[in-house]
Amino acid sequence: MKKLVFIISVSFLLASCGSGDRGQLVGAKGKKWHPEKPLGMSLVPGGSFSMGKSDEDLAGLQNAPTKTVTVRSFYMDETEITNSEYRKFVHWVRDSTIRQRLGEEAEFSGGGDGDGGNNGSIQDFAFKGSANADDADDETPYQQYSIHYDPTNQRLNWDVDIIWETNEYPDQYYVTVMDEMYLPADQSYNGQRLMDVTKFKYSYKTMDIEAAARSKGDRSQFIKEHLVEVYPDTTVWIRDFNYSYNEPMHNDYFWHAAYDEYPVVGVSWTQAKAFCDWRTLYHNAYRRSKGIHNVNSYRLPSEAEWEYAARGGIEGATYPWGGPYAKDDRGCFLANFKPMRGDYAADQALYTVEAESFEANDFGLYNMSGNVAEWVNSSYSAESYQYSSTINPNVNDKKNKRKVVRGGSWKDVSYYLEVSSRDYEYADSARSYIGFRTVQDYLGNDLDLNQPPR
Template sequence: MKKFVLLTAVMTILASCGSNDKGELVGDKGKSWHPEKPYGMELIPGGSFIMGKGDDDLAGVQDAPAKTATVRAFYMDATEITNSEYREFVNWVRDSILRYKLAVLADEVGKVPDDGGIGEYAFKDADTANMSVYEKYMFENYTGLGPTGYEGRKINNKVKLIFDTSKYPDEYYTEVMDTMYLPLEDSYNGQRTWDVKKFKFQYSHMDIQEAARNRGIKRRDAIVKEEIEVYPDTAVWIRDFSYSYNEPMHNDYFWHDAYSEYPVVGVTWKQAKAFCEWRTIKKNSYQKSRKAAMVNTFRLPSEAEWEYAARGGLQAATYPWGGPYTKSDRGCFMANFKPVRGDYAADQALYTVEAKSYEPNDYNLFNMAGNVAEWVNASYDPSSYEYTSTINPSVNDKNNQRKIVRGGSWKDVAYFLQVSSRDYEYADSARSYIGFRTVQDYMGTQATGNKK
């Protein structure tokens, strides 16, 4: 007993040594936090607003009755996600899959970096000499626990991929690259293109709503695994319009540099969600390399967040610029839409326009009306405004595949450009007039529209 008391006293003394708190409860203080605005985003201060139709519902849909709602502060992309930004996602997925396939084949044929050729693309753990104690422990105890036997193994991202066929290093490299292209019988004019069906992004996320409501559920059962094809459906330019010549948009819109700063289209709701997950992974990988704090996840906005941001601080306005007209005092249209029957060019645009076209709203957000409609993280229920919460209202039923799109597009009439108008499309559908933008939660509660 004496030894126990002595040991306790020694531990107490040691715990107090080197501390300046004088034995007082001062809290476990970590690093000071300084909010960093993500690149290309604008801070939307939290606050309350009148959500829904502030005037007559001319279409008689009656799915957006006016109600007061409050949303927390968040960051939002100043523009819709562009072709250039989405191409970065597609190329990242493509390169990751290529590196993985090269590493697997190198492992199967017993090639290591010193062998050159495909060996340069071997898994990083092919040489265990430079592993830390932790990496070696994880490698010996967890690597390969899955259906393929390669789970947990790290690919080599430093060595450059070779796309010039005349410079392929060996026959193994050639074999892997050949599997990623369409077969020769599916090619024409000597051009082989990527088999885009093989560009799939895999990720996992936790269903927080399910975990919170079902207290008896195991954590592992709340983790959802997804595998999504990432390549946008360029054929939407043809399928969306019967008896219409839109082949140039099908051929060039996504890949050609002339359209790099135009909003990406042909992306499903599920692909937009996958993009958000990838963007979070990309940013946090950088944060980890700098030993900096991880950032919040990027995600699609809720319906209330989207409408609040679109209004730009204007209460009961019809459009992001106020209204009630779609033209400025100089007679210029304020957005890209279809103002006249059959006349798509009246607003100085035929299809989409560059993401930073027209004047931004008071939150410095571009094209919150027109250009392309935008996916939001919400399911369509015509009566949802009647039962949702008044703080951060959100309805996203995983069994309801009708997902909300907001803002109207280049092919829509003015009604759909109104900040309160609701529309929907199915989650697995892609359209030539639907894109998206992302948001990120603001850490803390001080950024409000009412702050002095």
């Protein structure tokens, strides 16, 4: 027995010496952390502010009474998400879907040898093995496979470019797949071959953490899968206006390079949420390929975060620029909205303007008022200010489909441009005047705008 105790003691001593901590409690440390500001974002230092309307706005007090709240630090996009940025998401989902179908057709049909084709056969697009295979060392795993359209969990083949020209299709199997992706001939016109945008959907899962935290047992009941069509609704430029000619915006706004840096519109709240998930997936997959730690999730801001960021650190501000007027001292408008009883062009813009227009506020954020209104991750309730928390408040009722939009737009009067004004739209609705921007939590020592400088 004594011998056994001696052996255990020696073993413990050797293990302690081998760890290099001399038997002291030094903690289990993770990967070395290097804070990194995401591209195109500004750091909004946390702090307290008076959220809501002033006593002078009696009508606004009905749904936005003044309340002191505190928010933590976060990063926010300096501009609204642009057409070119959202188009990258659309193209990723489109190409993933097509490559998935090509891989399935190559596997289940046997492909062919490409008789008479110019580019081999559909076998060029065959899956590259299991997505979990040990040899999955591609430097771009975010493009290896579609977790959204892959019941076989096979890696997609991104080594070969998709063939878009019909006269270059390699074989009949390729023709079969591509024909599925386009509208029938009787739904096309002017010699155009139009894609069936309803085919391209993004699937992702979320967990209701609040409900799961308050419940015991299996948390699978709180996990939900979302399937979202990703293409923006370009018909909003027609449906939002009666007896008005807006066909050029319908035809060109999302696709033409002239509008690349303009804010995306025609995107619903559910589509904006899907974009946030994809942006997180895309960024983290690249970082994993480099052996770097994950970044925090991209998401829509809460209503409190949005208003705090819009104020730019100016307490009691009516607008992001601080003053109570929509013009500067030279008589120039400070935002893109509907001034002078409907003279849309008085501010030098008929519709939207480029996302990085006018002056940024003191947090470096552009167009927090005007241009396009913005979705936030909060449900609209007239009395939500009365029962929400005073620290990082956010009311997001899953059953309430009315979601808050903030900031006003190119077609709104100046009242809706005020940083404290609230409005809402239904989560599945898309409008020609609503876009969004994303935020990301700041990790590490919390910054506080209210603390004295060191």
